[in-house]
Amino acid sequence: xxxxxxxxxxxxxxxxxxxxxxxxxxxxxxxxLRGRTxxxxxxxxxxxxxxxxxxxxxxxxxxxxxxxxxxxxxTILKVMAGIYPPTSGEARIDGHVSAMFExxxxxxxxxxxxxxxxxRGMLLGLTPAQVEERIHQIAxxxxxGEFLDYPVKTYSAGMxxxxxxxxxxxxxxEILLLDExxxxxxxxxxxxxKRRMHEFMEQGKILVFSSHSLDMLEAFCERVIWLRKGxxxxxxxxxxxxxxxxxxxx
Amino acid sequence: xxxYNSASSKPSLGEFVSAAKLWRVWFHMGVQDVKSxxxxxxxxxSWILINLAAVIxxxxxxYGRLFHQPMNxxxxxxxxxxxxxxxxxSSLVEGASAFVVAEGYIKQFPFPKxxxxxxxxxxxxxxxxxxxxxxxxxxxxxxxxIGWGALWVIPGFALxxxxxxxxxxxxxxxxxxxxxxxxxxxxxxxxxxxxxPVIFTVAMLKDRGLAFVYMFNPLYYxxxxxxxxxxxxxxxxxxxxxxxxxxxxxxxxxxxLVVRKMSQRIVYVL
Numbered sequence: 001x002x003x004x005x006x007x008x009x010x011x012x013x014x015x016x017x018x019x020x021x022x023x024x025x026x027x028x029x030x031x032x033l034r035g036r037t038x039x040x041x042x043x044x045x046x047x048x049x050x051x052x053x054x055x056x057x058x059x060x061x062x063x064x065x066x067x068x069x070x071x072x073x074x075t076i077l078k079v080m081a082g083i084y085p086p087t088s089g090e091a092r093i094d095g096h097v098s099a100m101f102e103x104x105x106x107x108x109x110x111x112x113x114x115x116x117x118x119x120r121g122m123l124l125g126l127t128p129a130q131v132e133e134r135i136h137q138i139a140x141x142x143x144x145g146e147f148l149d150y151p152v153k154t155y156s157a158g159m160x161x162x163x164x165x166x167x168x169x170x171x172x173x174e175i176l177l178l179d180e181x182x183x184x185x186x187x188x189x190x191x192x193x194k195r196r197m198h199e200f201m202e203q204g205k206i207l208v209f210s211s212h213s214l215d216m217l218e219a220f221c222e223r224v225i226w227l228r229k230g231x232x233x234x235x236x237x238x239x240x241x242x243x244x245x246x247x248x249x250x
Numbered sequence: 251x252x253x254y255n256s257a258s259s260k261p262s263l264g265e266f267v268s269a270a271k272l273w274r275v276w277f278h279m280g281v282q283d284v285k286s287x288x289x290x291x292x293x294x295x296s297w298i299l300i301n302l303a304a305v306i307x308x309x310x311x312x313y314g315r316l317f318h319q320p321m322n323x324x325x326x327x328x329x330x331x332x333x334x335x336x337x338x339x340s341s342l343v344e345g346a347s348a349f350v351v352a353e354g355y356i357k358q359f360p361f362p363k364x365x366x367x368x369x370x371x372x373x374x375x376x377x378x379x380x381x382x383x384x385x386x387x388x389x390x391x392x393x394x395x396i397g398w399g400a401l402w403v404i405p406g407f408a409l410x411x412x413x414x415x416x417x418x419x420x421x422x423x424x425x426x427x428x429x430x431x432x433x434x435x436x437x438x439x440x441x442x443x444x445x446x447p448v449i450f451t452v453a454m455l456k457d458r459g460l461a462f463v464y465m466f467n468p469l470y471y472x473x474x475x476x477x478x479x480x481x482x483x484x485x486x487x488x489x490x491x492x493x494x495x496x497x498x499x500x501x502x503x504x505x506x507l508v509v510r511k512m513s514q515r516i517v518y519v520l
Contacts, residue, residue: 016518082360085514097360106354110286119282122275123359151289 003094005174005206007057007080011089014050014075049075051230062201064221065210071227073210077177098124098173100164100181113148113163120167134170142166162189169196176200178209214242269364276365280372298380313449322392329388330480331448333381334473339439340374345418346425346432353520367418397483406475409494413472416501423512426519446470468497
């Protein structure tokens with residue numbers, strides 16, 4: 001790996017137009033026919049999920065994100081993953097990203113666990129041959145056993161997490177983004193997942209994850225970014241930020 | 251090693267090319283889509299064959315009589331017409347939800363979104379190929395001759411594929427924003443079916459002074475670039491070729507504009 005891994009966000013803003021969701025073809029056409037489109041429309045409701053965030057994460061850093069629900073943790077991870085194009089500013093990510101989000105979606109419900117491993121593996125950048133090479137390893141790690149032969153619609157929430165986590169971490173990514181997945185699943189799997197995180201961190205790549213557990217953040221990160229309403233409150237050394245967080249938020 | 255630079259990632263032709271290179275992914279997904287549709291059914295994908303054969307059999311026997319058509323000409327004509335039509339209608343109607351059904355993937359994986367459009371095309375091509383088999387069986391049954399000129403179907407089909415892909419690109423993007431679109435297109439395409447020479451022939455329209463019905467219908471030309479070479483073993487008439495090419499360019503431009511305007515917003519609207 002000659003290339004330096006790096007995440008750099010410059011003035012990144014993300015806006016969601018909430019009004020757009022309730023627009024129908026009918027109302028748009030009717031409005032167009034009536035003429036005065038803009039004025040008749042209900043006020044545009046825009047949610048600023050992120051407001052001009054600038055930060056750099058360099059090779060080997062382990063960064064934790066914290067903040068209340070809706071603070072922008074998931075949004076910032078999705079920008080880092082290249083899923084949300086910033087609506088303003090610029091995001092540059094150098095390195096192969098593997099991400100896993102709180103709600104593991106993107107399963108083919110009627111297909112088996114095996115089929116879903118294949119599809120997810122490919123979407124994470126593996127070739128079919130590489131998927132076949134690792135599929136048993138992934139299956140073993142997930143501990144889903146014979147459930148892998150069943151359609152995933154029969155799975156419980158915890159089993160989805162197991163499957164998704166096993167695939168996402170099996171690809172040996174350079175940048176791993178995890179959104180509140182560490183606390184998920186049963187105790188046994190959580191411990192296993194922690195071990196895998198440690199292995200991953202020893203390879204000196206970039207890890208960014210969000211969590212509500214201050215213990216987890218302290219154990220895994222050297223740097224913590226505290227978000228509130230789409231803005232960075234504090235960004236720095238884990239101990240300092242966590243202490244400040246506890247002091248103010250009690 | 252991938253670099254995402256969102257400021258410079260304006261949708262471009264490059265995105266379509268790089269997505270096409272990932273053919274193993276979208277091809278796999280498309281084939282899985284077909285398989286999972288028939289999971290746990292006894293007859294499996296042969297239902298595609300049965301469905302088509304049943305429709306063609308029923309419609310062919312009744313309408314052939316109604317229209318006083320010689321069966322050896324009418325049945326192959328009807329077969330290829332229906333097969334081509336179902337390709338057009340799927341890419342417009344089902345295609346309008348191509349991004350919507352891939353929502354889970356789009357929100358989880360930083361993969362070029364265009365692969366979900368290629369993936370959507372795979373089942374249509376599979377169904378088309380099965381239909382083509384029925385067509386050749388029908389031709390053989392009625393001992394119709396197929397000459398080398400039928401090979402014109404290859405460039406014809408390439409153009410046909412491209413136009414349908416442009417259709418799909420447009421409706422998939424717009425369909426994310428306007429969820430009424432699949433329903434709207436569903437009814438429009440049903441109306442269009444009765445206005446396009448699929449079960450009736452061009453000659454029938456001409457005889458009754460209704461030639462305008464097909465002459466101003468782009469879908470007719472779209473069907474003809476595939477149907478004509480297969481039935482007549484010859485290059486389609488020049489006006490068919492020119493109209494199809496022109497329509498293709500036009501749809502290409504519309505698709506380009508739609509992609510440029512909407513591509514970046516897709517993930518936010520989903």
